[in-house]
Amino acid sequence: MRSIQVCGAGRAGDGTNTNISMLGQVLKDLGAWAFVWREEVYSNIQTRDTAFGLRAADVPVYGPDDEFDILEAFDQGAFVDWTGEGRVPPLARLRKGGIVLYDSSPRLEYPNAGHEVRPEQVEAELKAREARLFGLPMGRMAKEQFGNYIVRGTIALGVLAHMLGLPEEAFARRFVRIFGEGSDLFRLNLEAFRAGLEYARAEGWELPDLRLPLTPREDDERQLLLGNEAVALGSIVAGCRFYAGYPITPASEVLEYMAEKLPSVGGVVVQADSEMAAAHHVIGGSVAGARAMTATSGPGFSLMQEAISAAGMTETPVVIVVSQRGGPATGLPTKVGQEDLNETVFGGHGDFARIVLAPTEPEDAFYMMEKAFNLADRYQCPVFVIYDQMFAQSTYTTPPLNPSRFTIDRGKVVAAPANGHNGRYRRYALTEDGISPRAFPGMPGIHTIYVNTNEHTEEGYITEEMVVRKAMVEKRVVKRMQLIVRDRDLPSPVVHGPADAPIGFIGYGSVYGPVLEAVQRLAEKGQKAKFMALRTIWPFPGREVRRFVDSCRVVYVVEYSATAQLKGLVQREATGPMPRKLRSVLRYDGRPMTPGYVLQSL
Amino acid sequence: MAVYTPEKPLTAAEITGPGAWWCSGCGDFGVTAAFKDVLVTLVNELGVPLERVFVMSGIGCSSKEPEMLRLNAYHGQHGRSIPVAMGVALANPNLVVVDFGGDGDSYAIGMEHFVHACIKNVNMTLIVMNNQVYGLTRGQASPTGHLGLKTSSTPEGKKVRPVNPLKLAIAAGAAFVGRGVSWKKKELAELMLRAIQTKGFSLLDVFSPCVTYHREPGYRGSGAIVDWYRLNYVLDIQEAWREMRDQVFSEEERAHLPSDYDPTSPDAALYALRLIEEAAKMGREVTGLLLVNESAPTLEEALGVSPERAPALADISVEGNLERYRKLLAELR
Ligand SMILES: Cc1ncc(C[n+]2csc(CCOP(=O)(O)OP(=O)(O)O)c2C)c(N)n1
Ligand code: SF4
Numbered sequence: 055m056r057s058i059q060v061c062g063a064g065r066a067g068d069g070t071n072t073n074i075s076m077l078g079q080v081l082k083d084l085g086a087w088a089f090v091w092r093e094e095v096y097s098n099i100q101t102r103d104t105a106f107g108l109r110a111a112d113v114p115v116y117g118p119d120d121e122f123d124i125l126e127a128f129d130q131g132a133f134v135d136w137t138g139e140g141r142v143p144p145l146a147r148l149r150k151g152g153i154v155l156y157d158s159s160p161r162l163e164y165p166n167a168g169h170e171v172r173p174e175q176v177e178a179e180l181k182a183r184e185a186r187l188f189g190l191p192m193g194r195m196a197k198e199q200f201g202n203y204i205v206r207g208t209i210a211l212g213v214l215a216h217m218l219g220l221p222e223e224a225f226a227r228r229f230v231r232i233f234g235e236g237s238d239l240f241r242l243n244l245e246a247f248r249a250g251l252e253y254a255r256a257e258g259w260e261l262p263d264l265r266l267p268l269t270p271r272e273d274d275e276r277q278l279l280l281g282n283e284a285v286a287l288g289s290i291v292a293g294c295r296f297y298a299g300y301p302i303t304p305a306s307e308v309l310e311y312m313a314e315k316l317p318s319v320g321g322v323v324v325q326a327d328s329e330m331a332a333a334h335h336v337i338g339g340s341v342a343g344a345r346a347m348t349a350t351s352g353p354g355f356s357l358m359q360e361a362i363s364a365a366g367m368t369e370t371p372v373v374i375v376v377s378q379r380g381g382p383a384t385g386l387p388t389k390v391g392q393e394d395l396n397e398t399v400f401g402g403h404g405d406f407a408r409i410v411l412a413p414t415e416p417e418d419a420f421y422m423m424e425k426a427f428n429l430a431d432r433y434q435c436p437v438f439v440i441y442d443q444m445f446a447q448s449t450y451t452t453p454p455l456n457p458s459r460f461t462i463d464r465g466k467v468v469a470a471p472a473n474g475h476n477g478r479y480r481r482y483a484l485t486e487d488g489i490s491p492r493a494f495p496g497m498p499g500i501h502t503i504y505v506n507t508n509e510h511t512e513e514g515y516i517t518e519e520m521v522v523r524k525a526m527v528e529k530r531v532v533k534r535m536q537l538i539v540r541d542r543d544l545p546s547p548v549v550h551g552p553a554d555a556p557i558g559f560i561g562y563g564s565v566y567g568p569v570l571e572a573v574q575r576l577a578e579k580g581q582k583a584k585f586m587a588l589r590t591i592w593p594f595p596g597r598e599v600r601r602f603v604d605s606c607r608v609v610y611v612v613e614y615s616a617t618a619q620l621k622g623l624v625q626r627e628a629t630g631p632m633p634r635k636l637r638s639v640l641r642y643d644g645r646p647m648t649p650g651y652v653l654q655s656l
Numbered sequence: 657m658a659v660y661t662p663e664k665p666l667t668a669a670e671i672t673g674p675g676a677w678w679c680s681g682c683g684d685f686g687v688t689a690a691f692k693d694v695l696v697t698l699v700n701e702l703g704v705p706l707e708r709v710f711v712m713s714g715i716g717c718s719s720k721e722p723e724m725l726r727l728n729a730y731h732g733q734h735g736r737s738i739p740v741a742m743g744v745a746l747a748n749p750n751l752v753v754v755d756f757g758g759d760g761d762s763y764a765i766g767m768e769h770f771v772h773a774c775i776k777n778v779n780m781t782l783i784v785m786n787n788q789v790y791g792l793t794r795g796q797a798s799p800t801g802h803l804g805l806k807t808s809s810t811p812e813g814k815k816v817r818p819v820n821p822l823k824l825a826i827a828a829g830a831a832f833v834g835r836g837v838s839w840k841k842k843e844l845a846e847l848m849l850r851a852i853q854t855k856g857f858s859l860l861d862v863f864s865p866c867v868t869y870h871r872e873p874g875y876r877g878s879g880a881i882v883d884w885y886r887l888n889y890v891l892d893i894q895e896a897w898r899e900m901r902d903q904v905f906s907e908e909e910r911a912h913l914p915s916d917y918d919p920t921s922p923d924a925a926l927y928a929l930r931l932i933e934e935a936a937k938m939g940r941e942v943t944g945l946l947l948v949n950e951s952a953p954t955l956e957e958a959l960g961v962s963p964e965r966a967p968a969l970a971d972i973s974v975e976g977n978l979e980r981y982r983k984l985l986a987e988l989r
């Protein structure tokens with residue numbers, strides 16, 4: 055594999071997101087597999103340090119590497135922890151011999167003065183890293199030549215294009231897509247880009263060692279999308295036509311995408327007044343017959359627990375996306391965590407059937423949404439799709455996605471107008487497999503669909519009678535989970551690495567990329583390791599996990615949780631305590647896992 | 657398959673459920689009787705297919721309503737029927753959604769949803785059986801309980817002021833705001849029918865006395881609490897209009913006012929609020945039809961759904977949507 059990694063570091067409002075994203079788009083257009091993530095974003099809109107990361111490789115990549123090859127510094131925060139809060143500035147991750155491209159003009163626009171980039175303040179560190187410095191007065195050029203400070207980022211793109219040998223046409227094509235052919239913004243950006251390019255050419259700045267060998271593909275149908283977008287897109291193709299949500303990071307992109315697109319396929323999106331309302335709207339939408347979904351994160355997920363219990367009791371299919379961030383409470387709104395696994399697997403009061411799916415990367419997520427909706431309808435229970443901020447808000451390059459691979463299975467739905475005594479439909483009719491055919495209000499001739507959150511009879515009326523209660527619990531939970539466990543649509547764990555490897559890793563969500571690369575790096579050093587990525591978390595794939603653990607000498611469960619929630623599940627459902635064999639690689643500082651972080655924790 | 661015709665009309669018996677939940681004399685019986693009359697009218701006279709009626713409820717004595725019926729229904733959790741009802745209504749605007757709640761259900765634990773349902777103007781009807789107490793949990797005071805009301809949770813009399821749901825609904829923009837009383841079935845049924853037929857969110861608050869837990873000094877024995885309401889508490893909006901015009905409106909204003917209270921007047925919201933205030937000074941609560949205003953777009957209209965464009969009935973086949981899906985994919989490259 056060959057990859058380069060770039061960090062754009064500035065302050066919120068400096069356009070680092072645009073700068074890094076555009077570079078990623080161009081590299082992808084030129085044939086690379088690009089991955090863009092939020093290296094450092096705070097839960098406010100202005101004034102804090104902001105850094106975005108880009109990794110581009112000649113093979114698919116699913117996460118950041120440890121070190122940056124190039125650091126674009128638009129603000130002194132790229133170099134120093136100016137607040138003294140214990141922040142680790144991006145410079146700390148610049149590789150030996152790495153490139154620093156910085157704005158050598160004073161800060162010309164910014165509410166907080168004193169943030170011009172001054173490499174001399176960190177001279178010793180730059181020297182120790184043998185950093186190669188390239189300074190150009192981007193700010194002054196932007197202001198004086200273009201009258202627009204924000205094009206600093208575009209000027210930097212021009213410089214990088216020259217250094218890395220990236221063709222101007224590739225940038226121009228993206229500018230057209232983003233700003234519109236012939237628009238003022240298009241011209242402005244193209245000119246700023248050229249100014250940067252010319253500057254670098256005049257200075258003779260070249261970085262042949264950092265050029266990726268790239269060949270653009272014909273009819274490149276690979277996708278470039280956020281994890282959240284892959285989930286939203288997959289759910290639309292899976293037939294979701296009802297979405298209710300309440301904005302929350304890092305799940306808002308699902309709401310936003312659905313709000314923009316769902317009406318165009320006959321669906322509806324309602325921005326609810328809380329997650330409590332959202333989850334109940336979704337139950338209503340589903341009872342009415344629509345495939346219905348919501349997405350949220352920790353605080354909102356807590357508010358949904360009551361509704362989740364209701365979906366379980368009423369046997370209402372709902373899909374709930376849990377995009378985790380650091381907790382508890384408000385926690386780290388914009389940063390990664392995996393602390394809500396227990397709440398997802400065990401949350402909601404009472405016993406009921408549920409399914410928890412966990413995509414490893416966006417391609418997986420896209421197709422997994424088909425399973426999520428089909429399973430929900432087939433087993434008439436809540437289905438959770440759980441992941442985390444790094445997956446949700448990172449942009450991945452995926453192979454082409456094919457909607458024709460989806461099939462829609464709505465499970466048991468009544469064919470004839472009635473299924474019970476006296477021609478009366480019974481919502482909770484006791485059947486062989488415990489699943490009662492659904493009917494939807496408005497179906498001609500059926501006026502007895504009685505859905506009830508109280509314990510109920512077959513007709514749906516309240517009962518507390520022992521015999522009925524027992525039969526209903528068995529139908530709803532016991533038999534249902536037995537059926538679910540055997541379903542071939544449950545995504546099975548994927549294992550990477552040689553079968554006889556003595557070192558094992560287990561993880562889910564965005565640890566996928568970093569652990570995969572950790573395993574590869576161990577192999578390069580002659581150490582055999584393998585990795586089991588879980589894709590269904592409930593029902594827990596106990597047999598597969600037990601076999602995997604049995605085949606290893608030591609197993610590391612890698613997760614973003616101080617209390618090792620996933621390891622706890624492994625122990626509870628598969629292996630028992632195994633204190634010496636089962637170990638943890640934990641990260642709970644809100645920062646992304648990297649291959650080096652995993653290896654250094656062993 | 658049941659099709660109701662003039663020869664074979666729907667009867668109340670067919671939509672009567674097995675439920676036996678209420679104390680004898682409970683006001684909720686009156687509400688149920690009125691509702692069944694309305695259903696029979698809807699189906700037999702107004703041509704609404706029975707299968708399109710969807711009843712909702714939360715938790716409380718009042719929320720046992722679907723148990724008393726035999727209809728498509730969702731019996732939810734305490735305070736949460738409104739957001740579920742909103743989901744049903746949005747997913748399939750062909751349905752007639754009627755939600756039954758209690759005063760605790762809708763105005764305490766479900767208040768968030770109640771106010772937002774008014775604001776969003778979702779096309780549904782909320783019928784609240786207001787009895788000033790939490791019947792099902794044995795009589796604690798509810799948010800509508802009047803000052804001084806003695807209950808098991810307010811042994812010295814209620815000291816926290818009550819909520820006025822009518823004022824809230826008016827301020828929040830409900831399309832229909834009315835108040836019925838459980839002991840006048842015909843009037844109640846008329847209010848219900850009008851509420852259901854109104855486009856947008858309808859609040860029908862109904863005084864539906866709890867004969868078991870609502871105690872008032874000096875009123876003992878069965879039926880006494882209804883007397884208390886009748887003699888001490890309620891004031892018909894028309895009567896209030898006639899009697900309070902002099903107190904509420906200036907001479908100049910009176911010159912332009914119609915002789916009867918008109919709930920469809922563009923100024924009905926303001927008039928209603930003033931009458932409610934004035935009545936409250938005498939310790940009275942107004943009853944009757946306060947407001948009908950269908951001028952605001954419903955949530956369904958705002959979000960582009962309609963009986964013809966019902967998300968629950970949308971084509972979700974992959975083949976039927978392939979071109980659109982391909983376009984969505986192409987945008988994310
Ligand atoms: C979340 C929750 N909290 C508390 C309860 C207990 N509870 C059941 S009914 C009720 C109050 C019912 O009062 P109201 O809504 O006025 O209905 P009523 O019984 O008076 O008709 C309460 C507090 C519950 N079921 N759920
Ligand atoms: S307790 Fe009160 S509200 Fe409940 S059924 Fe009895 S009379 Fe009606």
Ligand SMILES: [Mg+2]
Nearest residue numbers: 758759787789
């Ligand atoms: Mg009550």
